[in-house]
Amino acid sequence: MLGQALLMALRALRLNLLRSLLTMLGIVIGVASVVTVLAIGSGAQSQVTRQIRAIGANVLMINPGAARQGGLRLKAGTRATLTEGDVDAILEQVPQVRAAAGSIAGSAQAVRENRNWNTTVNGTTTNHFVVRDWTLSSGRTFNATEEAMAGKVAVLGSVVARELFGTDDPVGAEIRVMNVPFEVVGVLSPKGPDQDDVAFVPLSTAKLRFLGSAGGTARDAVAYILAKAVSDEAMARAKASIEDLLRQRHRIQDDQEDDFKVQDPSAAAEAQRGATRTVAILLTSIAGVSLLVGGISIMNIMIVSVTERTREIGIRRALGARGRDIRLQFLCESLVLCLAGGLVGVVLGATISLTVARSAGWTTVIDPSAVAVAVGFSAITGLFFGLYPAHRAARLDPVEALKAE
Incomplete structure (x- = not known):
C-alpha cells in the first residue's frame, strides 16, 4: 500500500510540475539556509579549535604593558x-x-x-x-x-x-x-x-x-x-x-x-567560539522560520489540491478506497514534496558553502549529521503540514465528491 501511495503521489506531482516546484521553494530555501549556516558555523568552530591547539593546551601569555609618550599611552607591549x-x-x-x-x-x-x-x-x-x-x-x-x-x-x-x-x-x-x-x-x-x-x-x-x-x-x-x-x-x-x-x-x-598583562588565549578563543555558536543558532532559527513558511505554503497548496481533486477522491472511494487510503495518499504527496525540496536544498546549501569557502577564504565543514537533521526536519515539516489537508480529503463524503464538477 505504501509503495502504491508513493507512486500515485509522484504521478500527481508530475502532472502539476510547475506548481510542485514552486511549492517546494520554501523548503529548498530553508534547508539550504540550515546547511549553509551549519557548515560555516562548524567551520568557524573548527578553525578556533585549531587555533587553540596551535597555541598549546593550558597556555598563559604574559605581555609587557603600554608605555607613555608625551602624555599619550601607546599600544600594549611597548614597555x-x-x-x-x-x-x-x-x-x-x-x-x-x-x-x-x-x-x-x-x-x-x-x-x-x-x-x-x-x-x-x-x-x-x-x-x-x-x-x-x-x-x-x-x-x-x-x-x-x-x-x-x-x-x-x-x-x-x-x-x-x-x-x-x-x-x-x-x-x-x-x-x-x-x-x-x-x-x-x-x-x-x-x-x-x-x-x-x-x-x-x-x-x-x-x-x-x-x-x-x-x-x-x-x-x-x-x-x-x-x-x-x-x-x-x-x-x-x-x-x-x-x-x-x-x-x-x-x-x-x-x-x-x-606594567604587564596576563592573557589566556584559549579563553579568548572559547569566547569567540561561543559568539560563533550564538550567531549560528540565530541564523538557524531564521532558517527554521523559512521552513515554517515553506510548510504553510505546502499546506495551502495541498488544500487547493484537495478541492481540485474532489471528483478523483470520490471515484477512489466508490472503488473501495478507505479514508485512511486517501489520507495516506495526500500525506505521501506532502512528504515527497518536502523530501525532494530537502534534497535540493542540501545540494544548494553545499554549493553555497563551498562557494563561500573559495571566494571569502572562510573555513566550512559540512557535517553529515547536520545534513541528516535538515532533511529529517523537512520530512517532519511535510508530515505535519500535510496532515490537515490529508484528513480533510479523507473525510469527504463519497456521494458528494462524485457530484463535484
Missing part, C-alpha cells in the same frame, strides 16, 4: 618590563606552572645557497616547545650548552624548511641569518601555515647576534613570556599567582596599574 628573571621566578615560585619560556622575535632573511626566505626569527629556550606542545619531525632542540653559550644553532618550522631545502633533509645543514651562519639541528612538525613560518634560535644567541635585548633597556629583557599550567583547573590560580608575583617583583604599589 620592556619582562625579564628572564621573571621567567625563572615563575618556574620556581608558581607551583601551578609546569613550564615557562621568554622570547624575543624579529623578521629576518634566511639564506641557504641560492635560496632565501623572509621569516620570523624567534629567540627562545627549549621550554618554549614544551609550553606549546610542539613536537619535532626530525633532529633535536637546543641543549643546555648551546643556550648558555649562545650557540649558532636553529630549529626550523616546516614552512621555512620547505622553502629553503625543498625535499632535502635540513638537519645538519647550514643556513645564514643576517650573514650569521647557523647549523640546523631540528625541524618542527607542522602546526598550521600561520605557525610554521618561523625559525627558532637560542635566546642568548638572538640577543647577542642580531636581535638585541627587547627594547634595549635591559640586557635580560624579553618581549613576552609563555607559561604552561599543569591542568585546565589550575589556569585561573596560575594566572592570579603570576600576577601577584610580577607585581611584587616589579615593585608595583596597590594604587598603580600593572
Whole structure:
C-alpha cells in the first residue's frame, strides 16, 4: 500500500510540475539556509579549535604593558618590563606552572645557497616547545650548552624548511641569518601555515647576534613570556599567582596599574567560539522560520489540491478506497514534496558553502549529521503540514465528491 501511495503521489506531482516546484521553494530555501549556516558555523568552530591547539593546551601569555609618550599611552607591549628573571621566578615560585619560556622575535632573511626566505626569527629556550606542545619531525632542540653559550644553532618550522631545502633533509645543514651562519639541528612538525613560518634560535644567541635585548633597556629583557599550567583547573590560580608575583617583583604599589598583562588565549578563543555558536543558532532559527513558511505554503497548496481533486477522491472511494487510503495518499504527496525540496536544498546549501569557502577564504565543514537533521526536519515539516489537508480529503463524503464538477 505504501509503495502504491508513493507512486500515485509522484504521478500527481508530475502532472502539476510547475506548481510542485514552486511549492517546494520554501523548503529548498530553508534547508539550504540550515546547511549553509551549519557548515560555516562548524567551520568557524573548527578553525578556533585549531587555533587553540596551535597555541598549546593550558597556555598563559604574559605581555609587557603600554608605555607613555608625551602624555599619550601607546599600544600594549611597548614597555620592556619582562625579564628572564621573571621567567625563572615563575618556574620556581608558581607551583601551578609546569613550564615557562621568554622570547624575543624579529623578521629576518634566511639564506641557504641560492635560496632565501623572509621569516620570523624567534629567540627562545627549549621550554618554549614544551609550553606549546610542539613536537619535532626530525633532529633535536637546543641543549643546555648551546643556550648558555649562545650557540649558532636553529630549529626550523616546516614552512621555512620547505622553502629553503625543498625535499632535502635540513638537519645538519647550514643556513645564514643576517650573514650569521647557523647549523640546523631540528625541524618542527607542522602546526598550521600561520605557525610554521618561523625559525627558532637560542635566546642568548638572538640577543647577542642580531636581535638585541627587547627594547634595549635591559640586557635580560624579553618581549613576552609563555607559561604552561599543569591542568585546565589550575589556569585561573596560575594566572592570579603570576600576577601577584610580577607585581611584587616589579615593585608595583596597590594604587598603580600593572606594567604587564596576563592573557589566556584559549579563553579568548572559547569566547569567540561561543559568539560563533550564538550567531549560528540565530541564523538557524531564521532558517527554521523559512521552513515554517515553506510548510504553510505546502499546506495551502495541498488544500487547493484537495478541492481540485474532489471528483478523483470520490471515484477512489466508490472503488473501495478507505479514508485512511486517501489520507495516506495526500500525506505521501506532502512528504515527497518536502523530501525532494530537502534534497535540493542540501545540494544548494553545499554549493553555497563551498562557494563561500573559495571566494571569502572562510573555513566550512559540512557535517553529515547536520545534513541528516535538515532533511529529517523537512520530512517532519511535510508530515505535519500535510496532515490537515490529508484528513480533510479523507473525510469527504463519497456521494458528494462524485457530484463535484
